[in-house]
Amino acid sequence: MHESPIIKLGGLNIDLAIVIMLVVTCTIVFVLARLGTRRLSVENPGKMQNFMEWVVEFVLGLISSTMDLKKGKPFLKLGMTLIMFIFVGNMLGLPFSLVTEYSQVDKAQIFGHPLVTVVDALDKAHASNPGGEHIEVGVAWWKSPTADASVAMGLALMVFVLSNGLGIIKNPRNYFKHYLQPYPFFLPINLIEQFSKLLTQGMRLFGNIFAGEVLISVLIKLSALGVVGTIGSVLGLVVWQGFSIFVGSIQAFVFTILTMVYLSQALETHDEH
Amino acid sequence: MSFHWESLVLGLIAFAILYWLLSKYAFDPLFSIMEKRRELVQQQLTEASNTREQAIGYVEEQKAALQQARQQAYDIIEQSKQTSGKQAAQIVDLAKNEATRLKDDAVRDIQNEKNKAVEQLRSEVGIASVKIASKLLEKEVKEDNVQEELVDQYLKEVGGKS
Numbered sequence: 399m400h401e402s403p404i405i406k407l408g409g410l411n412i413d414l415a416i417v418i419m420l421v422v423t424c425t426i427v428f429v430l431a432r433l434g435t436r437r438l439s440v441e442n443p444g445k446m447q448n449f450m451e452w453v454v455e456f457v458l459g460l461i462s463s464t465m466d467l468k469k470g471k472p473f474l475k476l477g478m479t480l481i482m483f484i485f486v487g488n489m490l491g492l493p494f495s496l497v498t499e500y501s502q503v504d505k506a507q508i509f510g511h512p513l514v515t516v517v518d519a520l521d522k523a524h525a526s527n528p529g530g531e532h533i534e535v536g537v538a539w540w541k542s543p544t545a546d547a548s549v550a551m552g553l554a555l556m557v558f559v560l561s562n563g564l565g566i567i568k569n570p571r572n573y574f575k576h577y578l579q580p581y582p583f584f585l586p587i588n589l590i591e592q593f594s595k596l597l598t599q600g601m602r603l604f605g606n607i608f609a610g611e612v613l614i615s616v617l618i619k620l621s622a623l624g625v626v627g628t629i630g631s632v633l634g635l636v637v638w639q640g641f642s643i644f645v646g647s648i649q650a651f652v653f654t655i656l657t658m659v660y661l662s663q664a665l666e667t668h669d670e671h
Numbered sequence: 672m673s674f675h676w677e678s679l680v681l682g683l684i685a686f687a688i689l690y691w692l693l694s695k696y697a698f699d700p701l702f703s704i705m706e707k708r709r710e711l712v713q714q715q716l717t718e719a720s721n722t723r724e725q726a727i728g729y730v731e732e733q734k735a736a737l738q739q740a741r742q743q744a745y746d747i748i749e750q751s752k753q754t755s756g757k758q759a760a761q762i763v764d765l766a767k768n769e770a771t772r773l774k775d776d777a778v779r780d781i782q783n784e785k786n787k788a789v790e791q792l793r794s795e796v797g798i799a800s801v802k803i804a805s806k807l808l809e810k811e812v813k814e815d816n817v818q819e820e821l822v823d824q825y826l827k828e829v830g831g832k833s
Contacts, residue, residue, distance in 0.1 A: 404675070410673045427689060431697035438704040440711055450701055475698050548678030556683055585776035660830045 400497055401519055401544075405511040414508065419543040423487045448671070452477060456508035460489070460655050465662030475663055476560075481654040482554070484544055484603065488646030489541030491611045492639050499534045505537075513537060544649075545607040547600070555601030557657045562592070565664030572667055599656050606649045610642040801826070 403414040433511050434450030443451065457477040461470035500506040519617035523533045545662045565573035573671045617638060618633040672782055 410677045411675045413678045413681075415673060416681055418679060424685050424689040424692075428692050431693050434696045435701045438700055440704055442791045443704075447701075447704075450697070454701065454705065474702075475690065475694050478698065479686070480695050482693075483686060483689060543682065546678060546682075548676070548681035549673050551674070552679035552682035556686065557754065580690070613760060617761065 400536040401513075402646065403508070403516075403537045403539060404447060404514045405508065407511065411514065413539060413546070413548075415537075415539050416511065416543060416546055416549060418539065419445035419487070419490060419541060420549070423483060423543050424489075427479075427482045427486050430486070438632040445484050453482070460466045460651075461658050462662065464655065464658040465523055465616060465665065469665060470658065476657060477654050481650050484553070484653050485647060485650035487542050487544040487549075488607050489606065489643065491541075491545055492541070492614070492642050492646070494540065495538055495611075496540035497536045497538050497617065500537050506648070516590065523560060541611055542607050542646075544603055545611050547604045547608075550604035550607075551596075551601070554596050557599060558592075558596040558658060560598060561657075561660040561664040564661065569667060574665060576663075576666075595660060599660075603649050603653050606645050610638070610645055613638055614642070797829070801829070 402416070404411050407410075426542060431450065434446040434453075436446070437444060438447060446464040446530065454474070457474055458467070460477060461467060462472070500513070500516050500520070503512075503517050503520050506513045506520065516537060519535045520533065523535075527533075544553075549667060562573075577585055579588075617631050617634040620634065623630075808818075
């Protein structure tokens, strides 16, 4: 498995791959959105504007399927940013990857900062096998930002904080009451449920995308097995990349709709009963 | 797999910046355009329904006008029928009156003529009777002057009466 290019900067572990990929993802999403809203027209929308409006309608559909549209309208921007960010992020890891290999500790550095993980891995390898054969540690610079547990969990944490915070501020009575339902001794289960929501939402996204990238790198390594391996690798990559596009879209959709579901659960008022 | 809270924070910061940028430069203009379009469609729908209502009103008006015109035509025909009937009756009456008048005139004329004829006949009969009487009396009156005086007197009387 490839290591992450982490450097120490003022006591913080900065993952350079994450920084790069976050910037790339945000840039692509923003450029896409700007292209879609460049020449806005009421009566004669262009193709890109139509696409952006389709995204708006799609997210509106997600919101209205989980809660009252009047209540959910403020989350439209959140949903659109989420679905575009996650979708683009999921797609970025598919077409190619960028790996650098390091075999010597003193070369594993960038801008004068040592790559902590590479140094550790090399040290460990040398310690377990002193004076052994040539060891190389690969560092992945290009991958899906969502294939990183930290980023995926960060997004899930944001949804968690947002839904619980809104529940406490806007809907305190029903929010706290729902922990004791249907019976007060369900309290621990309800608490666990809240945290399992956080975990599953983040881990589902991370797991799907990460597993997809792992399988892609495994398929690439298959080509080392000669002609048969290369053919199998190419065929497998074609199939798996196509499937990964599907998985990436589904995960973006699932993450967004789960966000809306959690928000609607927190804002549920039971007024109609 | 590795978990670094720094990456988590970086992800959140990136997401927040993206959210703000998209909100300001992409979503707000897009939403306002979509809202404008919604208003435009709404306005056009309202206009269409207004126009339709107006059209219905016009049709109703036309129908009413047509009905009125028909009623008027019917009235005119009815009136003319009545007047023509009246005129015919008048003409007949007039003719009847005329005929009666003519008949009466004729009857009066006949009466007049008859009366005249009777008068004439009477005078002629008087003259003739006088002549006859004078013829009869001539013989006797010649012999007697006294009688002649008497006859004259009678004749005077007759003449005065006739």
